[in-house]
Amino acid sequence: MxxxxxxxxxxxxxxxxxxxxxxxxxxxxxxxxxxxxxxxxxxxxxxxxxxxxxxxxxxxxxxxxxxxxxxxxxxxxxxxxxxxxxxxxxxxxxxxxxxxxxxxxxxxxxxxxxxxxxxxxxxxxxxxxxxARELRPRQVSMAISGPARHVEAISAEGLDLDAVRRATLDDYDALLPACVHMFIGEVGYDPMRHGRVAYEDRLRQLVRSGRAFLQYGTVDGRRAVVFKSEVGALGGGVGQLQGVWVHPSLRGRGLARAGLSAVIAATQATLAPTVSLYVNDFNAPAIAAYDAVGFERVGEFATVMF
Missing domain, CATH: 3.40.630 (Aminopeptidase)
Structure with missing residues (x-):
């Protein structure tokens, strides 16, 4: 400088x-x-x-x-x-x-x-x-342009799973808590306390534009969102997935892999031929899920958070 x-x-x-x-x-x-x-x-x-x-x-x-x-x-x-x-x-x-x-x-x-x-x-x-509040210097950039590998959940018994589908505004009240939970875990603060209006406006915009996906299932006897993801950015023939999330009590059952297969197919069919994402290099379970559905490593990202 x-x-x-x-x-x-x-x-x-x-x-x-x-x-x-x-x-x-x-x-x-x-x-x-x-x-x-x-x-x-x-x-x-x-x-x-x-x-x-x-x-x-x-x-x-x-x-x-x-x-x-x-x-x-x-x-x-x-x-x-x-x-x-x-x-x-x-x-x-x-x-x-x-x-x-x-x-x-x-x-x-x-x-x-x-x-x-x-x-x-x-x-x-x-x-x-x-x-910086946090520095993430090594994030794996991944993309898939061909068909995703179809992957079934490892253990879906008792979950009474619906198909993965686009969210509608009728789903908003169920989707919002899942998005907030994911945001806190990934970014480190509660968007409902800092920037709530902008955060909710952004989520509604993604839902209205057909870029928010979810899946319902039964958790502890109640219907709830068990998987969700959004196409957070869309440009240049690429749809960048963000907010990939599985209900905490259901992790390890393969719901992310199965859900991602469906989200990739829907995104490629109607939004963009290439689907991308980036993930912290230390998040081995997430990387394994992305590998399983056919994502390939295409580069390295970094994030500096303030």
Missing amino acids: TDSLLRRAQHSLAPLQRRELDAALALCAQDPVASVVPAMHLETASRSGHLSAGLWAVRRRAGLGRELAGVVWNGANFTAILPSGDELADDALRADVAAGAVSRLARPAAMVGPAEVTLDLWGRLEPWWGP
């Missing part, structure tokens, strides 16, 4: 312009799985004609003008799409992006994205945006 302030910056960070949408989408298309979140917002802008304030362009000096060198999404989360190649050029690009972020962006709730870029930027931003 200091070095970037002592030399003339070769890159600028500024709000994305409509004329840059196609070039920005082309950058995201170089790695659709890693770029799904920015691509989602870029596609929304292309359809609606309205550019979100979270979309930022990284521009490189080129003669008397500038050319698009990267894309940054800075909403609830920060994700930077910065192509790499030459070590010195990459260093200059990232130094300038970090300097621009310090001067122009509000600190997000988290930084998420390809590990190599995200951790490099975090090292430059930490003096200004730190400290």
Whole structure:
């Protein structure tokens, strides 16, 4: 960061312009799985004609003008799409992006994205945006483009399972507690105490758009949600699964594997041909479930939470 302030910056960070949408989408298309979140917002802008304030362009000096060198999404989360190649050029690009972020962006709730870029930027931003509440430097990025392996639950006796299906607003009251339980376990705080309105609005939006899936079963004599997942991001032909959850008392029975098979098939049929997700490298049971249905490792993510 200091070095970037002592030399003339070769890159600028500024709000994305409509004329840059196609070039920005082309950058995201170089790695659709890693770029799904920015691509989602870029596609929304292309359809609606309205550019979100979270979309930022990284521009490189080129003669008397500038050319698009990267894309940054800075909403609830920060994700930077910065192509790499030459070590010195990459260093200059990232130094300038970090300097621009310090001067122009509000600190997000988290930084998420390809590990190599995200951790490099975090090292430059930490003096200004730190400290981090939690750092997850190694998360396995996985994707599946072909059919999922059909997997049956190992032990479904007595559960009276319904089929996995899309949630409707009639399911909202049953789905919300499962989502909150998952969020607390994954993120570390209760969204119903911090940002409840935004959290509930987001969940309702996912339900309305057909991107929330659930399965009912019988737990201790009562009907309840036993499995759920959402397609949290959708762009560039990729649907990114988030919030994969199984009722705590039913874990180890293979419900996640069976449920994922159904969610992948439904997502590929109606939303996106490729389904992706990322998972902490220490979460061996989850990785085993994803392996079982046919996900393949395609990269490494990192998350910095504030």
